[in-house]
Structures are given as structure tokens and as C-alpha cells.
Amino acid sequence: MSPNLPPRLYKLLRTPSVAPARITIAAMVAVAALVTALALARVSYRHEIVRLGYELSRETERLHRLREDNRRLELERSTLVAPERIRALATSLGMVAVPPDQIRVVSP
Numbered sequence: 005m006s007p008n009l010p011p012r013l014y015k016l017l018r019t020p021s022v023a024p025a026r027i028t029i030a031a032m033v034a035v036a037a038l039v040t041a042l043a044l045a046r047v048s049y050r051h052e053i054v055r056l057g058y059e060l061s062r063e064t065e066r067l068h069r070l071r072e073d074n075r076r077l078e079l080e081r082s083t084l085v086a087p088e089r090i091r092a093l094a095t096s097l098g099m100v101a102v103p104p105d106q107i108r109v110v111s112p
Contacts, residue, residue: 083089
């Protein structure tokens with residue numbers, strides 16, 4: 005026995021133990037957990053990319069619809085404010101053009 009160590013501690017240190025096997029198994033479990041966490045992070049990242057791709061596609065389609073609506077509304081507006089159309093509507097309602105001498109400008 006070693007004179008510097010108590011007998012119980014000396015016995016624990018000298019007997020072959022299963023501690024190296026436990027350390028190896030614990031290390032393997034830790035590595036497996038790390039690899040699993042990294043794999044889950046990668047899958048989550050890819051899922052987010054796919055989700056954003058679908059959202060981008062929906063928003064692009066919505067943009068095309070809005071542009072088409074805007075084009076159609078601009079055409080309708082230009083048709084409605086056409087001077088010929090307004091003149092025809094006014095005459096069909098019995099309105100007549102005012103002679104220039106009857107026009108009065110009122111100041112605010």
C-alpha cells in the first residue's frame with residue numbers, strides 16, 4: 005500500500021473499474037445528442053426556407069392580381085372622365101352649354 009493514501013482511497017484507485025466505459029458511453033451519448041440537435045436545426049432551417057418560398061409565391065401572385073386590377077381601374081377612370089362622354093351625358097340630361105357672358109367668377 006501507498007503510505008500517503010488512505011487504504012480505502014488506494015483500493016478505489018487501484019481496482020479496475022468500469023469508469024472508462026461509462027465515460028465513453030457518456031461521450032457517445034453527448035455526441036449523438038449534439039448531432040441530433042444539429043440535424044433538427046438544419047431541418048428547421050430548410051423548413052423555414054420552403055415556407056418563405058411558398059409565401060413569396062403567394063405574394064407575387066397577389067402583386068400580379070393587384071397590378072391587373074390597377075390597370076383595369078385606370079382604364080375605367082380614363083373612360084369615365086373622357087370629355088366626350090361627359091358632354092354626351094350632359095346633353096342627354098337636357099343640359100346646355102353656358103354662354104361665356106353668363107359665367108361669373110366668385111372670389112373666396
